[in-house]
Amino acid sequence: MADPKICVLVLNWNGADDTIDCIHSLKKVTYNHAEIVVIDNGSTDDSVQRIKKQYGDVIIIEIESNLFFGGGNNVGLDWAQKHDFDYVVFLNNDTTVEPDFLEPLLAGFEHPQNVGMVAPLMCYSASPDLVWYGGGKVNLWTGVVEHLHIRKNVTLLETKPMITDYITGCCLMMPVKLAVELGGFDLSFKMYGEDVDLSLRTRAAGYDLLFVPESKIYHKVSASVGGEFAFSKLKRKLDGLLRILAAHAKWYQWPTILVAQVIISFKYAFVYLKNRTSSRSSTCA
DSSP states (O other), X not given: OOSOOEEEEEEESSOHHHHHHHHHHHTTOSOTTEEEEEEEESOSSSHHHHHHHHOTTSEEEEESSOOHHHHHHHHHHHHHHHTTXXXXXXXXXXXXXXXXXXXHHHHHTTSSSOEEEEEEEEEESSSTTBEEESOEEEETTTTEEEESSTTOBGGGXXXXXXXXXXXXXXXXXXXXXXXXXXXXXXXXOSSSSHHHHHHHHHHHTTOEEEEEEEEEEEEXXXXXXXXXTOHHHHHHHHHHHHHHHHHHOOGGXXXXXXXXXXXXXXXXXXXXXXXXXXXXXXHHO
């Protein structure tokens, strides 16, 4: 396919500052056939006006109410299909990208495997040399869904593309036709888990998922829900995990899942309390 058209979807909800930073980085991309499309997910502030004022040439799809992550991105996917785009990139608004991040992702679909979804290396915005996402692991025997190589220095990673279990919705690219055939994101998920579910459904349809470390972006981790260890985030992730397991785990996997999750719950409780205590100590100091 010569010069395929790429639609980069950026979902905004009351987050103009992050979205404007994201657009600013996207305006520097070196691939010539990419369109930036902002989906405003029923913002109740002046996000749309601010984005239009800063970037009047960027397409903005305005939704009347908040359709959450999956619903908002599905609206963007429908738009991309109607406008004959070949590929879609679902990109969090709290990210910034390297100018050349699209070319390696596009090249990933020429991998010998039957690739249906690709993802870049994702690092912390505050610590650009530390990995946030370096591939994903899903274990339906334990119910564990995790990022690989998290908080490792990027110099420790392999530089070649690798098949992975799942791709985070922070940034994923796939053919528009395939995304539509799979029905986009499952709307029963409100936040967290939609990306894992779509990844598993893509794999079930016979496609591989590819992590492409030559492509790189940066993520302001959990800026919209109060930080990486915010209680609201942990609660939403648990709800998403239960939906994933209900949809994809076999009945005979549930005994080991329950045992593993009890152990993991104690671990998360310890981490949450530790970080909450550290935060209070810092505030008092």
